[in-house]
Amino acid sequence: MNAGRFLSLEGGEGAGKSTQGRALAAALAARGVEAVVTREPGGSDGAESIRALLMQGDAARWSPRAEALLFAAARADHVERVIRPALAAGRWVICDRYLDSSRAYQGLAGRLDDDAILALHAFGSEGLLPDRTFLLALPTEVGAARAAARDGLAADRFAARGSAFHAEVAAAFDRFAAQEPDRFRRIDATLPPAAVTQAMLDSLADWLP
Template sequence: MGSSAVTKGRFLSLEGGEGAGKSTQVRALAAALGDRGIDTVVTREPGGSEGAEAIRALLMQGDATRWSARAEALLFAAARADHVEKVIRPALDAGRWVICDRYIDSTRAYQGVAGGIDDRAILALHDFGSSGLLPDRTFLLTLPAEVGAARAAARDGVAADRFARRDPRFHAAVAAAFDDFATSEPARFSRIDATQPPAVVTAAMLDALADLLP
């Protein structure tokens, strides 16, 4: 890192429904921060570490009813515990910025609100498995459900994962949950309009990071 780089690691997550462009924006944000001399680690959930990637294969493949919401929550918590221990914590301790495609708020939305599991139970698992680690800033990429569904269908086709294949009511519940989280935690969440051109979305995230940037 150059002399202008920060010494304190930061943890950023991107959240949102299917087709919001999270993966694209994770890469774009990492490149933009790199241009500013910030050393970044790009990762994802479920996955990000060897153990978590093995669990990802169990979670993302198969029929939509392969796992119950309760079983999914436990698998996600296990994957996240390994991810935090092996990748996220070491990077933050080394002063790097971690940018994660989904994190705990996806579990809260998909398995919690949409899956019918109490948020306190989800957070209790997180407290045990990952010592309650939360991002410094979470970007919620928002767009109409029908737009996201069309984007996801064009991207994945018949290869859509178990979660993308859920019915519209499920995805509406997920979107409402994310919106509630952002409303209740305004210091952590920044809503970003994902219907804008990709470069505009990236610029909006950078603007929302102004208080953390060197």
């Protein structure tokens, strides 16, 4: 049995990661590729419990260090119970956020050392990285408007943070993409949704039947 492929979708608030993850899975299914759609934080029972702690409450509920530890714990459970078994069974995994979000939100924007985030990942998830990461890029003000329209007054602890924070997150993602061009594919998320999905499919042409 062929090993599966691990794809992650990254980007700021309102970039359409959840929508595009589902659309990409449907497009892959039409080509005979079975994909598991999951998310972070979350994806497994244990990780979803940690998600509730991370996403709810005041923005200052957790320090960046505490957040980094909670995200790493959630990811460790998610990888062990969902991602690795799916890959071993030959399925593709499409994950809405993964390690690069921790590096951006708690690392660069949260002023934690990137090496510390990576060390937690090396221990908790044995360093598992996606085979390909799609960075859904759009101006932060556009993303903020989309997120506000989506969430209204129910924004989570991260979406509710200020524009300066989200600008730093966007800059961090840009830096990661520049540092790892073999893994990252930058996708213009201002395009119509169908065009965004097609751009991701085009970037997977070397792996598709």
